[in-house]
Amino acid sequence: MNLAAPPIHxxxxxxxxxxxxxxxxxxxAASGVKINPGKTEFIHLRVSRRLNxxxxxxxxxxxxxxxxxxxxxxxxxxxxxxxxxxxxxFRERHQYxxxxxEGLERIGERGAGFERPLTVWSAACxxxxxxxxxxxxxxxxxxxxxxxxxxxxxxxxxxxxVLKKAKGAxxxxxxxxGVAPAQRQRYLMRSRTATDLERRPYYRIVPxxxxxxxxxxxxxxxxxxxxxxxxxxxxxxxxxxxxxxxVQERVLSAVVGRLRPGGILxxxxxxxxxxxxxxxxxxxxxxEKV
Ligand SMILES: C[S@@+](CC[C@H](N)C(=O)[O-])C[C@H]1O[C@@H](n2cnc3c(N)ncnc32)[C@H](O)[C@@H]1O
Numbered sequence: 288m289n290l291a292a293p294p295i296h297x298x299x300x301x302x303x304x305x306x307x308x309x310x311x312x313x314x315x316a317a318s319g320v321k322i323n324p325g326k327t328e329f330i331h332l333r334v335s336r337r338l339n340x341x342x343x344x345x346x347x348x349x350x351x352x353x354x355x356x357x358x359x360x361x362x363x364x365x366x367x368x369x370x371x372x373x374x375x376x377f378r379e380r381h382q383y384x385x386x387x388x389e390g391l392e393r394i395g396e397r398g399a400g401f402e403r404p405l406t407v408w409s410a411a412c413x414x415x416x417x418x419x420x421x422x423x424x425x426x427x428x429x430x431x432x433x434x435x436x437x438x439x440x441x442x443x444x445x446x447x448x449v450l451k452k453a454k455g456a457x458x459x460x461x462x463x464x465g466v467a468p469a470q471r472q473r474y475l476m477r478s479r480t481a482t483d484l485e486r487r488p489y490y491r492i493v494p495x496x497x498x499x500x501x502x503x504x505x506x507x508x509x510x511x512x513x514x515x516x517x518x519x520x521x522x523x524x525x526x527x528x529x530x531x532x533x534v535q536e537r538v539l540s541a542v543v544g545r546l547r548p549g550g551i552l553x554x555x556x557x558x559x560x561x562x563x564x565x566x567x568x569x570x571x572x573x574x575e576k577v
Contacts, residue, residue: 299338301331302346310334313353314369317362318445319508319534322369333368363447370529372449374413376458376465377420379524382553385570386421386520390551391428391435397549399519400428400435408518410507410542411526412442415453415500416462421520422496423470440496443505443513453502456492459483463490507538517547524572525555539564546576 302310308324315321322330334349343349353361377383391400399405405425409418418440428434444450460483463475475490482488505512508530523542527535543565546552552566552574560566566574 299331299335300345301327302334306346306350309350309353310365311369313362314366317359318366318370318506319531319538320366320370320529321531321534330369334365337364337368367446367448370446372413372446373525374416376416376463377467378417378465379553379556379572380465381571382573383420383424385573386424387427390520390573391425394519394549394551395435397519397547399547400425400438404437404439405435405520406516406518407438407440407520407522408516408542408545409440409442409522410505411523412444412449412453412502413446414449414458415442415456415502416458416465417522417524418442418453418500419456419474419492419496420465421522422492422499423466423474426474426496427470438499440500441516441518442500442502443507444502445504445506447504450502450504456497456500457481457489458491459489460487507541508534510541513541513545516545518545518550519547520551520553521546522553524553524558527558528555536561536563543576548576550576552576 304324307327307330310330311322311324338346338349341352343352353365356362394405395401407418407421407425409421412418422440425435425438429436429438442450442453457478463471466475474493474496476493478489478491503512507513507526521542523539527538530538539561543552554560554572554574556572558572560574565577567577569575
């Protein structure tokens with residue numbers, strides 16, 4: 288019989304106002320993501336998981352660790368903890384519907400997909416659902432008579448864990464809920480072994496799509512890792528909202544700078560685009576580079 292008393296876990300004390308400010312300032316400097324330092328509960332909720340993982344009992348120890356972190360590895364984990372990666376297949380479905388209805392034809396008239404590959408860039412791709420949804424739409428077009436012939440997909444994000452998942456291209460039954468049955472059948476393979484906790488299988492994007500895509504680390508706020516290429520379609524969705532106005536303008540200008548003339552930009556529905564950005568609105572959260 289084990290007579291040892293069970294361990295007593297005292298609840299971790301929330302970070303002080305000063306510690307919150309330091310945490311959000313550091314995350315901002317590394318990512319451009321601005322968090323209100325007054326949101327103590329939110330900051331604590333996100334960062335305390337990191338403390339638990341490191342076996343630290345309080346924020347003083349975590350601050351010491353951040354100070355000693357000359358390689359920046361803990362700073363990356365802090366950014367990871369404080370950023371949001373929510374995404375889903377066919378999010379803002381009307382944008383994909385627009386591509387099918389008229390967008391691809393419009394872009395194709397400029398040679399994209401025919402004389403040269405049509406390039407799609409998902410600029411803050413998270414776990415890849417946004418880019419793989421676009422891949423399904425493009426592959427449908429490629430398989431239809433007279434449809435586009437060549438395309439390539441590029442996904443970038445500041446978070447290495449989400450990029451790993453995007454590259455692995457494997458999703459749970461819940462994650463693929465937004466994919467229509469016909470596209471599921473064409474573009475998702477049922478995993479033979481992996482299952483979730485309720486024994487539902489996982490699904491993997493088929494190799495024909497996987498071989499078209501590359502996923503790369505890049506930081507939109509300072510452009511480190513953002514290559515120079517010409518995109519025909521750029522998704523810049525649900526990331527601008529986390530940046531302050533000056534960073535938003537810088538990021539938008541960098542993304543528009545990488546769009547070909549006539550290229551299409553998709554934003555999130557809550558994201559406003561500056562009239563100075565060199566874009567023309569052609570639909571809800573759909574812009575064309577002028
Ligand atoms: C809410 S998710 C949006 C995902 C996807 N675009 C969508 O709308 O479904 C925001 C993503 O932006 C990424 N992110 C945040 N700051 C970034 C930065 N400075 N550079 C690149 N990606 C960043 C996060 O890692 C996260 O994956």
